[in-house]
Amino acid sequence: MQLKISIMGIDGYKEGVTIERVLLLSMGFGTGHNAAAKALKIHFEQLPGVKAEAVDLLELIPNTFHPLLQSGYLGMLNKFPSFYHYLYDWTHQSRVVRYVSSELIEKMGWSIRKKLTTVFSEVEPTRIVSTHPFGLLMCPSGWEDVPTVGVLTDYELHPIWLARAPKVLCVPKCLLRQNQLERIQWRTGLELCETGLPIRREFYESVSMEEARLQLGLDLKRPVVLIMGGGTGLGPMEHLVKELSPLKHIQFIVLTGNNRSLYERLENRYACPHIRIEGFRDDIPLWMSAADLLVTKPGGVTISEAIAKRLPMFLFEAFPGQEQANQEYLIHHRVAVATRPSTIRVQIRKFFSPDFKREKIRDRFQPLMAPDAARQIVSETFKAKVPFMQTL
Known part of the structure; x- marks a missing residue:
């Protein structure tokens, strides 16, 4: 043969x-x-x-x-x-x-x-x-x-x-x-x-944060936090958005994937100038280029894409098994932290505080990248x- x-x-x-x-x-x-x-x-x-x-x-x-x-x-x-x-x-x-x-x-x-x-x-x-x-x-x-x-x-x-x-x-x-x-x-x-x-090559294409935000109609001066629950919008997405909604100085982009009912619930309850609800998008590389931080479940593909974009992560509700292993890998290399609705507001405030060394986190991605x-x-x-x- x-x-x-x-x-x-x-x-x-x-x-x-x-x-x-x-x-x-x-x-x-x-x-x-x-x-x-x-x-x-x-x-x-x-x-x-x-x-x-x-x-x-x-x-x-x-x-x-x-x-x-x-x-x-x-x-x-x-x-x-x-x-x-x-x-x-x-x-x-x-x-x-x-x-x-x-x-x-x-x-x-x-x-x-x-x-x-x-x-x-x-x-x-x-x-x-x-x-x-x-x-x-x-x-x-x-x-x-x-x-x-x-x-x-x-x-x-x-x-x-x-x-x-x-x-x-x-x-x-x-x-x-x-x-x-x-x-x-x-x-x-x-x-x-x-x-x-192996991931889509678009994630390794260089797009500046400023250019990405201009294309997506985002404010250039305010921080951007991307919230994802995978293709089906899994996890405590509504609870997370509720906890983060008081932080009006930050732009939150919530991607609900193919979960139409979640999209409608969030759109009806939380859509406001600093919270943008989006359904399924095929331009995820551009959204990641625009973001300062990703809040997500630690699925293998999603975190690989974030690694390619050198995007720090807050990880919630890792399923036992592969997702738990993915989370431990990222935490071990100090490019992510575990979070939950009860702590995320405090953690995000700390992440965007003036004395927090965010650039050091981005530098730690270099040995993990695989273009x-x-x-x-x-x-x-x-x-x-x-x-x-x-x-x-």
Whole structure:
């Protein structure tokens, strides 16, 4: 199945080469895995001699079960976060539970694997890139002959990635110490690469704060605080806006995403000169360029975008598991703090006080930034070799 191709780095190919076919696997729990796959697909398709196909494994589940599975996942996070925490923690700490979980996922994925087998026969991939650890567990037999690359979309290396380790695993910057990287590589045989997380390239485009505010019709002199709850407007958004509304010297921009009911409630109750309510926007890079501070849930994509813009963060209601790990990563690197409605007003007053060193926070983002993440992942994908299966 592996095709012969001659590659001159990733900036150019020799004429007459055989096409490389890259299959990108994701799983649409949340938005991060699919967003990373889409960002990579754009970069792959810019190269001559390369075709890329992105597949959300959830879309392969029968229509009657897909919405139930998606809503069940979100419902568990919202209503039973402690239960999700136990599941996540057990698979993180217990090798036995991880093994049982990976075997269970493989067996329960029969409906996905059946359709994925058809996808494999149609695409005939020469490379597999997965942005979700379940992607490799779901692959049909024969995938061992294809070089595989895993891409983290959160700021934690969950051991489930090692249940069926890819040839190469791309991780965020400054996530692991050098001795940790070496130990994992020695124990598993996989190659760990600190590429950073792939996001839309617009977030690394330089736009001055003044220019962004002019384009968005914001006051150039007053501070700007951006409040986001993800694509679905999750979290105590109304409570946060209520607590912040007395701070009239600050411009608050509240993005409610696709949550129309939240938008209408906030618009009816809090819309005033210093509070601007917005629904879904596709120009988030511009809003982040205009802001002094971001108040958000610590989703992997959102915080990666804020890192690219060197935008300090206040983080609220991190879900157990990935979001909690994301929050700990940012706090460890001193570019964010945890907040809640009862403390946010005091924290924001302190943040904008004359003696607070806000520029120092922006400087701390530098080692975390990954402007070439997608390009590096593409490069590592083509460097990956067919796994060598050794027998005794």
